[in-house]
Amino acid sequence: MAKRSVKIDTKELEAAVEEVVGRMGVIERFGKAADHIEGLADIETDRFGIAVATHDGGMVMGGDAETPFPIQSISKVFALTLALRAFGDDVWKRVGREPSGDPFNSIVDLERHKGKPRNPFINPGAIVVVDMLLDIAAKDETHKTVRDFLAAEIGEEIKVDRTIFDKESSGGFNNRAMANMCKFFGNLNHEVDAVMKPYVSQCAIALTCRQLALAGRYLMDGGEKPLEDESVRARRVNSLMLTCGQYDGSGDFAFRVGLPAKSGVGGGILAIAPGLASIAVWSPGLDENGNSLLGTLALEQLAERMGWSVFG
Structure with missing residues (x-):
């Protein structure tokens, strides 16, 4: 998982996020909200937000990106x-x-x-x-x-x-x-x-997609001026996110999305494109493994559109 740092076309990213948000808005199958934690079961499952913090300090958002949710x-x-x-x-x-x-x-x-x-x-x-x-x-x-x-x-x-x-x-x-x-x-x-x-x-910490994307920046590149040990830690955390971050759906997620990511039953997912971007998505409807259904679909489409899979 080599670190990449290339210039991101902001207009292309904005168009990709807008397209993803539009596609999520017409999907009729949202998944089921977590019912084993009181307070989550009644959330509307058709909500969707996305925020992308880029390595050059940019931020692109769409949907319910400023709605707080428990990161679990x-x-x-x-x-x-x-x-x-x-x-x-x-x-x-x-x-x-x-x-x-x-x-x-x-x-x-x-x-x-x-x-x-x-x-x-x-x-x-x-x-x-x-x-x-x-x-x-x-x-x-x-x-x-x-x-x-x-x-x-x-x-x-x-x-x-x-x-x-x-x-x-x-x-x-x-x-x-x-x-x-x-x-x-x-x-x-x-x-x-x-x-x-x-x-x-x-x-129970509540963050918005924008805040969560900002929080993940250190995993994107180990910090603004990463020390060697910080970069090593970021690489190790990313590797575990790729292999273990999506519960029993980690293998399928790696196959479809190709990015290190960690989900929560609150409907959020933090995904990392090393050297490129920190991405946060949120939609409370979950699949059978406890991962956000729309969030996973959105990350799959964004990674494909931007060419961000760590596997090329």
Whole structure:
């Protein structure tokens, strides 16, 4: 996945985004909103937004690009970034790097592997990563939470959807079961309740497509003036997004879209065209794997139109 940095034709990109938005507006099959999280099930599934932040500082938007939505599992990308900055390759002693082959909230695979999650983008993996973040509290000049990190990357105040936070805080029994399984096998250093609060909080962060695209810029090129280690981290996070970022639909997504990406059951997807653009789409109707149906279609069409697949 070599880094590319070429001049983007702004008018071509604007035309491509306009075309994608138009196509999404005539599709009649929207998917189904997430029904396992209260507060998401009643959202209108025909909503669609897109924002593209380019490597030269441009921004192209369309549809409901300024409508905030809970980022849910997309937060796992930023949590992993913080953990890698603080602990480097020690992260992989506690979390694997392989696709799970099971649903993102499955406890079966976790028991099979004695409390070590298969990757940081399934729920138990993200819970272990949050446990790591609690250990960087004493470090100076280090963002300690995903919310702090996003505020710095975007340059705006970051809000949490209180309805989603309250609902998931009072429930989330399956996630707590997985956290307890990790604790049982010695892969959770803190108490379960201490880990679950920041985990639920980062999932309930509400961003617009514009904000999410801005947040992903560091993965596009490792930063405005990337240091070598930042570029390495960006490449590693991108590789995991490509292989594990779309739950059990990651292989099909790579085949169709060809970009590293991470989805969330709130309907958002963050996709990266290395050296070119950070792309955020949102539509709350999900496919059978829990990925945004219109969002995936939009990214497939945009990547094809712009020639942005990492596979050429």
